[in-house]
Amino acid sequence: MLKRRFGDRSDWKRIRKREYAQSYVDKEEFTGYITLLNLVHVTKPLWVKYDDKSVCIVDDGYMWLQHFPIGKNYSVTTMFDANGEVIQWYIDICKEIGVENNIPWWDDLFLDIIVLPTGEIIQQDEDELEAALKNGLVDQDSYNLAWTQANKIKNSIMEESFGVLNYSKVHKELLTELLR
DSSP: OOOEEETTOTTOTTEEEEEEEEEEEEOSSOEEEEEEEEEEEESSOEEEEETTEEEEEEOTTEEEEEEEETTOSEEEEEEEOTTSOEEEEEEEEEEEEEEETTEEEEEEEEEEEEEOTTSOEEEEOHHHHHHHHHTTSSOHHHHHHHHHHHHHHHHHHHTTOOGGGGGHHHHHHHHHHHHO
């Protein structure tokens, strides 16, 4: 069974105090849900390591903006530091996006693509997808979908045509207004 993840991340114990807002956007450049999680106070910072780089992705005052595009097989989380600067874009490849109890969710297909502000592209969790296929957690069609979608997104990013990355700051401002 695939892991279903929710935009409000209500099960995340690391967050002691949070603010949350969401909206539905219906525009030519993006149609779907956007959510904003303000990490007002966390139990401890969270650092990730990419080769020789360590990147803090969770700390007090950080914000996570998530895009849930309708009819697509990915979700994009833009992580902002306490100064409002983009730390990274984290793209989850997913089988499906939906809404339950008015909260958007995605069914995670394991593969992830990280884009750093430098333009560096990092693909992760290929081993998890391979293990999921081997253990019957995903079927061959879902496995193929994950790889097809990941390759398509990476190509779009390299061609600078993966437009959702361009709306991160605008959509963050839109939802920040709802927090006030």
